[in-house]
Amino acid sequence: MTAAPTAPVSYLFTFRCPDRLGILAKVSNLLFEQGAFVTESFHYGDPQTQTFFARMVFDDHILKTSVDGLRTMMDALATELDMTFSLRQADYRPKVLIAVSKYDHCLNLLLTKWRAGALAIDIVGVVSNHGDCRSLVEWYGIPFHHFPITRETKPQQEAQILALFTGTGAELLVLARYMQILSDEMSRALDGRAINIHHSFLPGFKGARPYHQAHDRGVKVIGATAHFVTSDLDEGPIIAQEVKPIDHSYTADDMVLVGHDSEAIALANAVRLFSEGRIFLNGHRTVIF
Structure with missing residues (x-):
């Protein structure tokens, strides 16, 4: 035969x-x-x-x-x-660690796409400074790590995350609405290996409450930006962006709700591009194939 x-x-x-x-x-x-x-x-x-x-x-x-x-x-x-x-x-699946706080919309899309096979990654765990997302994460059979943080314990908490990152063999840290600013030391340690989602179409409306900043300026589109983490807040090389049209009738709270889809989609696209080896750092910019 x-x-x-x-x-x-x-x-x-x-x-x-x-x-x-x-x-x-x-x-x-x-x-x-x-x-x-x-x-x-x-x-x-x-x-x-x-x-x-x-x-x-x-x-x-x-x-x-x-x-x-x-x-x-x-x-x-x-x-x-x-x-x-x-x-x-070509079918290699990079190991990914996800960090989240309380908002779960970005995390949920990542988990859904991963389970459906649309994201070729291995999620080695989810870490959070809150316990709100534990049941969601554990429903998917993924380890959940609760690392609380205060201003005084920030260095120790970041050391825990880095130890988890190294110990699991993770190649990428995804900040899925992780509402903490990484220290300069941690940003440097994860240079080119950490992606954040910012709920604004960068470089506009950096920092806190970007939807409220956008509302004050009367914008006609709102967006979200997935970018590499650097020690300069919301200044890292941009990977993927999404926008949604709005008009004068939208309140800041309306914009927050509409923006959830853009945030989740932009972040999931950035993770997919990373997993497929399509992102090249080029100074302050990226080349995407």
């Missing part, structure tokens, strides 16, 4: 390097020579930062070497091009 042919395995290859002539040719030639069958390819050279970014997917059905062997060859090319790269299976 003839064995059934093995289905090809897809791999995700992403890289960045200083822009110069011939980068794509060198990378593509190496993949071609080793039989990496490319099925997706996106690239961008930023003329301002002089940085080249690329995201490629290939399968191994005619690969002439092992993936580890290909990685070794890429290491040599990376030295030549001053390149940083990642090579992983």
Whole structure:
């Protein structure tokens, strides 16, 4: 009896390097020579930062070497091009830790999409400074960690979160309406590995009560912004944004309720982009493939 042919395995290859002539040719030639069958390819050279970014997917059905062997060859090319790269299976699921306070709308959408298979992540736990979301989280069979916080205990509480992040092998911390400002030390420790949702279309209306700020200015659209966390409040590189039209009849409280959908959708989209290896940091901005 003839064995059934093995289905090809897809791999995700992403890289960045200083822009110069011939980068794509060198990378593509190496993949071609080793039989990496490319099925997706996106690239961008930023003329301002002089940085080249690329995201490629290939399968191994005619690969002439092992993936580890290909990685070794890429290491040599990376030295030549001053390149940083990642090579992983395309179906890899990054481990994610979620932080939340009392509002559960963003958390709920993340959990729903995760359960439905629309978010290719492994949620290793949910941490909160309140107990309000415990029943929701545990209904999904996910560990819930209650870490209360006061002004005096903030350093110890953040140390608990970082220890949980490291101990679970998490690769991303998602602040799903976690109503605490991370310290500069924690922001630096999680540089490029923490995403926040701000209930405003940044860079407008930063800080507290953005819907009330927007109401005072009579805006005609309200929005939400998912961005990387930095030590500068609400200034991190923007990943995804959503807006909703409104008019003069909306109160600030109306805007809060309407904005919940935008917040949840923008955050879920940002987590999806991260999980699929589509986000590249580019100074204060991002490149999204």
